[in-house]
Amino acid sequence: MDGERLQKVLAAAGVGSRRVCDELISQGRVTVDGTVAIPGTRVDAQRAVIHVDGTRIPTRSEHVVLALHKPRGVASAMSDPRGRPCVGDYVADRAERVFHVGRLDVDTEGLLLLTNDGELANRISHPSHGVAKTYVATVEGRVDAGLRARLRRPVELDDGPVTVDHTRIVDSADDRSVVEVTLHEGRNRIVRRLFDALGHPVTRLVRTQVGPVRLGALKPGHVREVSGGDLQRLYTEAGL
Secondary structure (H helix, E strand, O other): OOOEEHHHHHHHOOOOOHHHHHHHHHOOOEEEOOEEOOOOOEEOOOOOOEEEOOEEOOOOOOOOEEEEEEOOOOEOOOOOOOOOOEHHHHHOOOOOOOEEOOOOOOOOEEEEEEEOOHHHHHHHHOHHHOOOEEEEEEEEOOOOHHHHHHHOOOEEEOOEEEOOOEEEEEEEOOOEEEEEEEEOOOOOOHHHHHHHHOOOOEEEEEEEEEOOEEOOOOOOOOEEEOOHHHHHHHHHHOOO
């Protein structure tokens, strides 16, 4: 028969031991290409779309997702004809040909994902798929609860309204404040333009999270591979 036994594929993907995976299949908790799997199912791990309890289990060995802490002053491009620093410099030694998912402007720091999975990249980038992005913005002036109240409603920009999903005031002083915002938007410089419209220009901007993937303790200029539960949740949130 063609393909590998499903429990072997699941075990190799880190779901659990083969015995545990057998039990999941027997309990009807595993689907393959949208159909509930049965004991004895065999699959092509490079083509099958597998979910356990609704969570996508990535099994395609050729696909990779990387998290980069993009430093300030680095362009979101894989190469630059003028030799300026760009994100491609940090993955030049990778065997896979990856590309950045969306972009951060040159002055924005923080989490940028790279992958060779085009469908995943499209899903993360397009706001209709609901993959949230979180930023921490240092802005001019003191902000208070009034700002949070304003952000509960759409803020009108020159290219249409922007809606913020979550806001948290991290710190507030007379001359500067730190605000965390979460949104699904991907328009150019959207966070900077949002705070400009509110009268609090951004002086520093760091993206700290994309979907379930957090920047965490990753240092500027460093790269790590996204794997395990974070990778599974990323695919699930992207609707794959």
